[in-house]
Amino acid sequence: MVDIKLIFLVFGLFISLSVAYYSLKVFDKTKANISTKKIIDSTQEKTPFTDKLTVQLSRLSFNKEETKNNLVRAGIHSDFIAQAYYLLKIIPLVFCLAFIGYFYLQGYLEFLSAFVAFLISLLVCLIVPDMYISSKGNANIRHVSSRLPFLLDLMNVCVHTGMTLEASLDYLSNELKTVDENLAYVVKKTSERAKIVGLDRALAEFYDLVPTTEAQSFVMTLTQSLKYGSSVGAVLASLASDIREINMLNLEEKIGKMGAKMSIPMIAFIMVPIVVLIAAPGIMRMLG
Structure with missing residues (x-):
């Protein structure tokens, strides 16, 4: 002691x-x-x-x-x-x-x-x-990644009104605060970095903030569009549609796995009591 x-x-x-x-x-x-x-x-x-x-x-x-x-x-x-x-x-x-x-x-x-x-x-x-x-x-990374189609639609609207990508990011970073603070913060960081190091580098850092496959597609598509000068509006619309399809496929995959996951609690809480109820009368007669 x-x-x-x-x-x-x-x-x-x-x-x-x-x-x-x-x-x-x-x-x-x-x-x-x-x-x-x-x-x-x-x-x-x-x-x-x-x-x-x-x-x-x-x-x-x-x-x-x-x-x-x-x-x-x-x-x-x-x-x-x-x-x-x-x-x-x-x-x-x-x-x-x-x-x-x-x-x-x-x-x-x-x-x-x-x-x-x-x-x-x-x-x-x-x-x-x-x-x-x-x-x-x-959880926040998954949430921001799931909101990328919404961001792309807003950027598409801004681009069609005559705004550049940098201006649209700067505008949306303020407007998104009332809708989604986490998404607004990521967009604000990207907009601030774009003013300092350029949009290409800022998009690469965007992937560091949101390391998902959807964000990687977002960064690579915009980078290629800026590099080769293709139409940004059409690219944003098609990318938003592709990400929505990917999210839908992931949701369908989770729903498909739900049946296999539900089999374990069904066996534990339904099948076992049924077996007990069926076997209990015979056991009671044998004991009697």
């Missing part, structure tokens, strides 16, 4: 020293930045408190690009959450471990119960958020 208590005490001391070290490190950097600004007498406008807090949190985060991309795919576009994502997971875990260690040292929990609580804390604080964000991101 004494050895286990010592292990918890050493573990708590290690966590406390680590938190204190990183806190002092951040404090020193912040103090140095403030001193530098005072020396050069900066005349820049005051930044909001949230921006300052985001800058401070960025020093405590890692895997920034990957985390931000995963959150964006899940529909979370806040820079503050992206910078504080790991802190939002680690801080509750530290509190849970502190409570578990306290209750164990006080004798309210046995070692097995404390170990199970420790594993549950790790699961809830570290693994469950990543699983939720991953599943939400995959």
Whole structure:
């Protein structure tokens, strides 16, 4: 018992020293930045408190690009959450471990119960958020991919009114906010990148945001149309029709698989009780 208590005490001391070290490190950097600004007498406008807090949190985060991309795919576009994502997971875990260690040292929990609580804390604080964000991101990708025919129809209307593809993307990025926020965000990102790196590169990055076969067809078709100068309106209309047919075929395939999937619950919940009802009278007579 004494050895286990010592292990918890050493573990708590290690966590406390680590938190204190990183806190002092951040404090020193912040103090140095403030001193530098005072020396050069900066005349820049005051930044909001949230921006300052985001800058401070960025020093405590890692895997920034990957985390931000995963959150964006899940529909979370806040820079503050992206910078504080790991802190939002680690801080509750530290509190849970502190409570578990306290209750164990006080004798309210046995070692097995404390170990199970420790594993549950790790699961809830570290693994469950990543699983939720991953599943939400995959769901959003499928949703945006299913809305591509709608986007293509709107782009076709804009092109027929005399707008270019860049202008139509810029216009639709604002109009789609009231209809579909995730689709509007992807279109807005594509429009912003098209102004900087060109439409070809922006379309390639569109596929990075929505990595599906429908998005790949969308990107390749528009790229080929821009490269060889074919009619964009006809291409958009035919592509929207093709993607709708693909979605319909996928839906029919899922419906076809539904019968095989329903056979297992039918056997478990229908056939087994019927067998019991048929065999029960004979068994009762034999026992009687």
